[in-house]
Amino acid sequence: MTTEIHEYLELDPDARTIACRKCGEEICDADANYKEHAAIRTGPITDAGPVFTPPEKIYDRDPDIEFRQFFCPGCAVLLDYEVVPADEPILHDLEIDVESLRG
């Protein structure tokens, strides 16, 4: 019995895996950061839409901000994004206690 943990993700507490709800693609172990196992595209913040200003046009230096997108490697549905300085790690923002689901 899987549990929905995100609009496009489900967790199987017995198999201890996270999979895509759209296509069933198994993405990673339940304890892992699914974003690190997704299809990751990075680009400038202007990729997020026409209303965004390149940061170097606001500051007098390039703060190297990047727009990261995380897609299901199976069906390419958009799972999440981050707008971060390029040297920042991918945030593990969804860390489910699998045992609590099994209980």
Next chain:
Amino acid sequence: MPIENRGREEIDTSTEHTGSNVWEDFVQGYIPEDPIDIHPQLSLHTAYETDVDPVTYEVLRHRLYSINEEHGATLENVSGSPVAYFAQDFNPTILTATGEVVFQGPYIQFFSPIAELQAKWILENRSENPGIEPGDVFISNDTWVGSTHQPDVFFLAPVFREGELFCWVVNTLHQYDIGGSNAGSFCPGASNVFEEPVPIPPIKVVEGGEVREDLRQMYLRHSRLPQMVGLDFNAQVAGVNVARERINDTIDEYGAETVKGVMHEVLDDAEQKFVRKLEQIPDGTYRGRAYMDGSKTGDTGIYRGEVQIHKEGDTLTFTNENTAPDKDAINCTYAGFRTAIMSVLNPFMMSDAMWVSGGPLRHIEIETTPGTMTHAQWPSGTSNGGTVSVPFVIHLVNNAVNRMLAASENLKRNIITGQNAGGGAVAQAGIDQWGEEFGTMNLDCMSGGIGAAPHRDGVDTGGQYWAPKAPIPNMEHNEQDYPILYLYRSEVPDTGGPGERRGGAGMDYCWKPHKTEQIENVFAASGVLAPLSKGISGYPGGNGRFDVVHDSDVEERFAEREVTQDLTELEGDFERLHSKAHDVQRPDDVSVIRNGGTPGYGDPIERDPERVADDIERGLVTEAAANDIYGVVVERDGDEVAVLDDATEARRSEIRERRLAESTIGGEQ
């Protein structure tokens, strides 16, 4: 009638009274222990009825809420200040005798959960000297005791019944100016609190019903506009007096034990509702992260803020690991962090008991690290708390709560993808159209989008979800009160973050000085460099900005009977300012501030193409964004926009293919 003295209002009399460690509070921020230490000379009313009949309960529950509403209306009507009257930048609160929030008003939500801190601190540190007596009112704006920033001033009045402290009535009202290095009293150029308004810890400014004129003068003396602040002082005293009188009338009618019993049942009911929701959320850790752009005026650093929610059983523990150290003017205290939590949890999880913060707070632990941007130590600057730092923490909490609720199939409907992705406030000062000094905060900053949800789009220019009854002023009111002329307000295309459910669009407001030589604008914001809110799966909402065209041709255009609807049409020297900025605006200088939009929910290429076409017709999405992000191809016939189905399907397939072709697979690296 069974009367029970239950645990929540028990008083610890087992040890000698010392109060809290005041000077540690003033440095680290006051964190009350449980139970708090009250001097035994203060008697508390602790008995209450435990089986109030349901009809009486409902009657009194609504009456207490209405008393709080009338308290707010009193502030609005007595003050006469535009901040109170036109923007309702205040909130009233009713607390139990020991400081739990029974009801908060529907105005600025982040004022009320920390009224608890102020009341508890007074109980611990003023119950012996100077004492807490009937008819007293305490005033405080101390961020290290329990305020969001120094301009948000608390008035706290104990309500006594037969010599015993029965409850507290409290109001908080944003002041025009209470001193500091910038008119308006939020000081984005400050390096520390000594360049800001003075934090005033709770002092008894009304004693036994008589205003202490010496202390009133000391308070007003800090301000550039003592007459205006004096109006608000009178309104705040009137507010607590009205609420106190109404509480006493209610007790006369129903009895103290019954009214107190209802207060406790309201709290217990909210607590149970919160716990029932927590039962539907998987245990785990949920995180939110965003970046503050600039620590003060002129700084171009980027500072990480992070919030973790550790959910275990019936408790949420909030931490702020990995957050940057406190610096310059970008900080909030423990109080700011604490109140940001409830600003999110109330609308997201407590819509069925939204005004009762005391219930959920029984199941919330906060373990923040002092000396950080979101738990600042004295003497870091905190005067931008209410305008920058607390909304910044609201973003962090919002981002983490969204992930928590998305993990619950039953609760995900309550997600709001975010508040406006970037924005702030502008304090304005100078000489007005009548030759008098003026100073204000332009409360157009209360606009911006409201986030999307799994079942609906966001609300375009919906305002702030943490201020449900706070409007933006009419432009005509602002033009009447201040020497400004609006060129336009407008919703901005593509600021509503793309998603299967689109985020709410943000707003530009554009003005120039009118009948004055110049206006000093002090801008304090965050999210100008990069958006702060994160939805679930969608794209970010457009962020904030502050643009100026100096020496523009606006007057020449007026002479030709042309009113500009877009700043970029003007000739002149264009400048895009940082998130903390100071600008002197002369009559030919035209400024525009953008309050951002909010993120979308779900993948934009899953959005119904007809909705995208409708958005284009309404000017909320451009055809370029429709093609590039939504994968919707349209053709236009006058004002009509029609979807080209085959081309849209092909475009969406192309987007999917490109997504994978342009990506790396993380696990395979």
